[in-house]
Amino acid sequence: MAPRYVRVAVDGERGFIVDADVISGNDEPGATPQLINQIKEDYGQMAKQVLADALFSSGSLLKWLDDRGIEAYIPVDANVSVKDNPAIRDDLTQPVAVEDWPKLPRNPQTKKIDRSAFIYDESKDCYYCPMGKMIKYSKTVYGSNPVVESRRYECGHCIRCSLSSECLIGNSCFRTVTRDQYQELRDKALARMKTEEGKRNYGKRMWLNEGAFGLIKSWIGLRQFLCRGLDKVRTEWLWACTAFNLKKLAKVVLSIRLQVQLSLK
Ligand code: SF4
Structure with missing residues (x-):
């Protein structure tokens, strides 16, 4: 049986889940264009930035994003520490000390x-x-x-x-x-990740995306699926994501009410 994985796409402002699915297969990067197109269809606008982990650093996905003007904040060399790389020097014709x-x-x-x-x-x-x-x-x-x-x-x-x-x-x-033909895009993504904005944006990913998974586990207690079969598991996952959004919405409404009450005092 092909592996299955759950996925969510989270909006970068308030952390609501804007798309969720259960996918059969092991090509998560290959399934990403369909996810982004679906979000465009549902919300009427194309994503401007995509924050994802290193699994999504495939050249073909980077190209797909670049062709559409979407900034990719994806670590392309996650397994290699390039921090303070002494090979990046002013005069490349000189050996590294x-x-x-x-x-x-x-x-x-x-x-x-x-x-x-x-x-x-x-x-x-x-x-x-x-x-x-x-x-x-x-x-x-x-x-x-x-x-x-x-x-x-x-x-x-x-x-x-x-x-x-x-x-x-x-x-x-x-x-x-x-x-290869994608190296320029990888270099571009790497350079983007090293900027202050890149670090700040990618830092958001932890509490946005991983936070959603964590909260679904802790708020809703979903640690394993009760149902079997792709369609039923998908339904269970969508219910969990809907519950997550409702809980988040309730928190937002509560916070707005508190702000209004305070402003009226
Ligand atoms: S000259 Fe030395 S450092 Fe340069 S590529 Fe060859 S083995 Fe590596």
């Missing part, structure tokens, strides 16, 4: 220096590695399902490099960096 090598971001899977330590120079269409070496374009490789066109850049300076044991992956004698 030896004392900063331990701070170079590592890939959690390979344990090697992460691709985020390789900085792209758009004007020259090349990368610079942490040793300040230019990594030139070598060839384009194609993948299918989804269709991906990746430009591959290969370093020609790895032999005798002092960082090679921390940089080269597997038995390879040279380091490669690939750049």
